[in-house]
Amino acid sequence: MKRYSKIVDLFLRAHNKFNLLESEPRDFSTGDLLYSTEIHTIVAIGEKPAINLTQLAENLGVSKSAVSKFIKKLLKKGYVLKSRPVGNHKEVIFNLTDRGKTAFKGHEEFSREIFGSLYDILENIADREIITIENFLKKLNEELDDIK
Template sequence: MKNYKNIIKLYFSSMKSFDKIEKTPKDFGTGDLLYGSEIHTIVAIGENPGSNMTEIAKIMDITKGGVQKFTKKLLAKDLIYKTHLPNNKKEVIFGLTKKGNIAFKMHEDFEQRRFGKIYDVMYDMEEKELQVLEDFLTKLNEILCAGE
């Protein structure tokens, strides 16, 4: 017998756990407590140095207003800097400060410790199993997002 309710229950239980991780601020080696949105902004900038606000918004799949809010907080904590392109004084681009680079590297370590076992489980799965899982989650997200 297929147990649909248990699968959905397990999915939402894991989502609650992810949500708790995101909403609990952490120190990534700089002495600053950073929320998930802040460290993910640092990661987006660290992986895409010289990005502007529009590019960061696209990378993070959030609004430019959201990026502006997060970058303002990170600038105040001296984790990122902003500058202008030499040939375009209107265009603002972002980079990581020394502190920001520390947080960026510590986040990679955190992710490996926190999610390494999940990656190991997926590594041991057959390609077909991974495709079924990806297809299910894609369809689930489409259904859930359509209700917004």
């Protein structure tokens, strides 16, 4: 058995568990059930207000057409506002409505609750090990980008 097969197996198991966690829509304190693509779009806008479509697609790691679909749903549900910056009639930017801000805060609470123990584990790992993990995940993402 290759020395890395255990790592690959553990990574895939964790990936499958994350997929299960992400597959269920959740209420983030708004009374609506939001899918992971919707709440992650809300979070990306909440973290960078006045973000444009291209930046949003890059941030989420998906195509601009996919982001357009997410945004249409969120506009219709009242979570996102679409506008144009002053002096720029071409660019479209996105911000959160009050409802979107509520969902954003609800997601922060959800993340603390669900991932708090993971954050505790990471806090107790040496800096050099964190760098190794980050490098592995960066390289993994680059490889996955090339597979498309």
